[in-house]
Amino acid sequence: MTNHANQLTGSCHCGNIRFVLHTNQQASDFVPRECSCSFCRRHGARYISDRHGRLEMREAKRSEISVYRMGHQTADFLCCKVCGVLTVATCKISGRERAVINVLSMPDYDFTAQPISTNFDGESVDDRLERREQTWTGRVVWTREP
Numbered sequence: 001m002t003n004h005a006n007q008l009t010g011s012c013h014c015g016n017i018r019f020v021l022h023t024n025q026q027a028s029d030f031v032p033r034e035c036s037c038s039f040c041r042r043h044g045a046r047y048i049s050d051r052h053g054r055l056e057m058r059e060a061k062r063s064e065i066s067v068y069r070m071g072h073q074t075a076d077f078l079c080c081k082v083c084g085v086l087t088v089a090t091c092k093i094s095g096r097e098r099a100v101i102n103v104l105s106m107p108d109y110d111f112t113a114q115p116i117s118t119n120f121d122g123e124s125v126d127d128r129l130e131r132r133e134q135t136w137t138g139r140v141v142w143t144r145e146p
């Protein structure tokens with residue numbers, strides 16, 4: 001397993017969902033993506049990912065994580081049922097779970113780069129999965145909080 005220079009942490013508000021992004025990038029290196037779909041707009045979500053990174057997800061109670069699927073049903077949007085915060089979206093591609101992180105669940109860092117706006121409305125499922133394979137965080141590991 002590769003060692004990464006940085007660990008960027010985040011969580012939902014109540015701490016039921018906590019995560020650590022292992023990456024060689026600094027917060028200021030990421031260009032957050034503002035998804036224009038009707039779900040993400042409602043959350044004001046801005047996503048980052050590192051295809052060479054590893055996302056360590058820690059859950060206190062899985063039963064209190066809401067998994068929302070929409071449209072093509074290919075991604076799981078993980079919100080905390082207790083506090084409502086949207087943290088991460090995950091997608092399984094070729095047997096590997098990948099993820100993007102909502103930077104609003106990482107308030108300890110300054111994501112200073114100007115966000116770019118994305119719109120994937122017309123994209124096919126195949127194109128979608130291929131794009132995510134190229135851009136989404138390359139590995140997700142789930143652990144349970146004691």
Ligand SMILES: [Zn+2]
Pocket residue numbers: 012013014015016017080081082083084085
């Ligand atoms: Zn919470």
